[in-house]
Amino acid sequence: MLCMSLQAGEIPLGERRSGYEFMGRDTRAMQDDDSTNPALFWLMDGETLWKRKDGVAACSSCHETMKGVAARYPKVAGGRAVNLEQQINACRSERQKAAPLAYESRELLALTAYVARQSRGMPIEAGWNERTEAGRALFTRRQGQLNLACTQCHDDNWGKQLSGTTIPQAHPTGYPIYRLEWQDMGSLQRRLRNCMIGVRAEPYPYGSAELVDLELYLMWRARGMKLETPAVRP
């Protein structure tokens, strides 16, 4: 009874706003100007890795452009959702015959940012399927010692002040992001784990089906919104 899931008060499509719109002017300016956006360094590394032969080939040996790809991820295949990082690692191990890259490693963030950057400005495409459904169940379930569901902050109370922080709507439009608080680049999963830790819950491990399902639901929630990778967040 106490762990019932809540009826999501979904945000009407026309009222959706990227986290960008909740940021101060300086942070927006930092994101907008490619030369001051700290993610620049990861993009440069990503380009190097893209062209570098690792194992039997370089990414660029097989692929020309990645335009539009990030707007369609996570992708569901065989009943399982696969996110962009996992797809990149699948290519590394299966196609390049190279070792997969660790979650949150500089290399994986760099390659992911490089790939996702090519979809900047493109609308998110996401359909509904049973993995999205599973993601929504996680989004609306109360959890942690504070017993709060994602939806209670991000659907019901966005725009309000949680102490000194404005609660955004939780749209995954800018990932991987450069986060000022981390002084580092980080993936969407890192952000989701942060919110779980915030409600004093045990975060799901990187790459777990639960986190990818959540990513998928967030992309559906943000369908049609434009990607802005690499975003800067406070």
Next chain:
Amino acid sequence: MRFLLLILPFLFFGKALGDDAIPASLTGAKGDPQRGRAIVANRQVGLCLLCHSGPFPEERFQGNLAPDLRSAARLTEGELRLRLVDPARANPQTIMPAYYRTEGLTRVAPSLRGKSILTAEQIEDVVAYLVTLK
């Protein structure tokens, strides 16, 4: 023992006196309002100012997800205690966490399992502080 302590107030007061108040102290003693104030103001301990505002001129950042704590003035000590122990009994949809509950929670961080957010002593301190807002 710990479990009994947690459940006792529900058994005795929740049922016997209706669901809107826990009149008796959880510890049998009166709390300390000074300590209560410090708990309320501390973002890692009380967490109250994440959501509430209140008479804390020294705290620059206060939340606006919930009414100003001064609105507590209209509540009795027993009503305040209930709102800390398990606010869902006043409002099932509430976002305010239950500060003295360990059951019926999902995926609590391993180091916190079986622990309530505040101890009985801390709850009494906070209650003692909140009644001073009258």
